[in-house]
Amino acid sequence: MLLTTDRLLLREFEEGDWEAVLAYQSDQRYPRHDAWRERAEEDARRFVRMFIDWQREEPRRRFQLAIVPRGEGRLIGNCGVRVTSAAAREAEIGYELDPRGWGRGYATEAARAMLAFGFGTLRLHRVTARCLAENVASARVLERLGLRQEGRLREHEWIEGRWRDTLLYAILDREWRLQARPAGVTKPAGAWRKTGALRRRRRGG
Numbered sequence: 536m537l538l539t540t541d542r543l544l545l546r547e548f549e550e551g552d553w554e555a556v557l558a559y560q561s562d563q564r565y566p567r568h569d570a571w572r573e574r575a576e577e578d579a580r581r582f583v584r585m586f587i588d589w590q591r592e593e594p595r596r597r598f599q600l601a602i603v604p605r606g607e608g609r610l611i612g613n614c615g616v617r618v619t620s621a622a623a624r625e626a627e628i629g630y631e632l633d634p635r636g637w638g639r640g641y642a643t644e645a646a647r648a649m650l651a652f653g654f655g656t657l658r659l660h661r662v663t664a665r666c667l668a669e670n671v672a673s674a675r676v677l678e679r680l681g682l683r684q685e686g687r688l689r690e691h692e693w694i695e696g697r698w699r700d701t702l703l704y705a706i707l708d709r710e711w712r713l714q715a716r717p718a719g720v721t722k723p724a725g726a727w728r729k730t731g732a733l734r735r736r737r738r739g740g
């Protein structure tokens with residue numbers, strides 16, 4: 536599977552990607568938590584292997600793709616949707632980026648392509664996300680994509696000696712379709728007339 540955006544390729548993970556992943560996850564600016572204080576080669580290898588295993592699911596429910604700027608071979612992060620309920624057509628979205636690439640809109644661009652895939656190809660009804668309340672950049676990405684905050688889990692996680700709140704976000708398929716429609720595009724006059732005529736015919740008018 537391959538998705539493309541203006542500046543990015545979102546491609547399947549390969550075994551050799553662990554080196555780039557380890558490099559950015561070891562960056563001092565990358566967020567730490569208690570279970571993840573130091574990253575070693577084996578951690579990064581396991582992380583990448585997990586995404587590769589997901590490629591073999593049948594039917595596939597989890598799509599976590601490597602983010603690569605177009606024209607460069609360098610992996611700068613990952614982004615994906617994971618179906619949490621096939622019956623409810625619900626999935627969660629998640630992403631992370633090399634700190635050297637932060638603040639350029641890459642996460643927003645990659646996640647927008649993932650949402651298009653989720654609502655378009657997977658026919659999802661609802662996509663959720665969660666982030667720590669203090670992760671302002673991630674909350675901003677979600678809001679720019681049109682997700683709405685639906686809740687706040689107060690003091691939900693104990694990280695590095697204190698409790699942290701978690702924010703819950705979601706977007707529905709109809710909300711996605713509404714905002715995905717290009718601004719300024721209106722139906723041609725004929726189309727409105729036809730719709731009105733159809734409605735009148737159904738009402739017997």
Ligand SMILES: CC(C)(COP(=O)(O)OP(=O)(O)OC[C@H]1O[C@@H](n2cnc3c(N)ncnc32)[C@H](O)[C@@H]1OP(=O)(O)O)[C@@H](O)C(=O)NCCC(=O)NCCS
Binds near residue numbers: 630644665675
């Ligand atoms: C969250 C993350 C993916 C954002 O990546 P990014 O490519 O820098 O995001 P974008 O450039 O698309 O958008 C970031 C938005 O947050 C804003 N932002 C970034 N840092 C911020 C901060 N400290 N305070 C306030 N706003 C901030 C940016 O200004 C931008 O908003 P704008 O376009 O309205 O100006 C990246 O910071 C990251 O990988 N963090 C570590 C992993 C992580 O937290 N993943 C998400 C787990 S829920």
